[in-house]
Amino acid sequence: LPILNAALCKTLFDNLIKNAIKYNVQNGALNIIVKDKTIQLSNTGLKPEKPTQAYFDRFYKSGDPDSLGLGLAISKKICVLYKISIEYSFDKDLHIIELKFDKN
Numbered sequence: 001l002p003i004l005n006a007a008l009c010k011t012l013f014d015n016l017i018k019n020a021i022k023y024n025v026q027n028g029a030l031n032i033i034v035k036d037k038t039i040q041l042s043n044t045g046l047k048p049e050k051p052t053q054a055y056f057d058r059f060y061k062s063g064d065p066d067s068l069g070l071g072l073a074i075s076k077k078i079c080v081l082y083k084i085s086i087e088y089s090f091d092k093d094l095h096i097i098e099l100k101f102d103k104n
Helices: 006-022 052-056 071-081
Strands: 030-035 038-044 085-091 094-100
Touching (some): 006 030, 006 038, 006 071, 006 094, 052 071, 071 085
Antiparallel strands (some): 038 094, 085 094
16 A cells, blocks of 8 residues: 555545535434445435536535635545545435555
């Protein structure tokens, strides 16, 4: 597994967990599963307005006027830097972010 810079690792997980909390529904769920070389964060929430991959675009906002639209873009850049695969999907009322670490 790659050795991540501590500050960038903190930024990556801060962004992902804050999003899971911020865009959750009242009394919703937030799950974090760590298995082998995969970390999956999922939370309940409303259906995305656009295809999920659009949320990785810099300055893309999901209707929240307080959002800068940078969190997932920064997370994606950190993942690219460390060759971590990051995918975002929506299935059965769950927003799912999956990080896959290189198998080497």
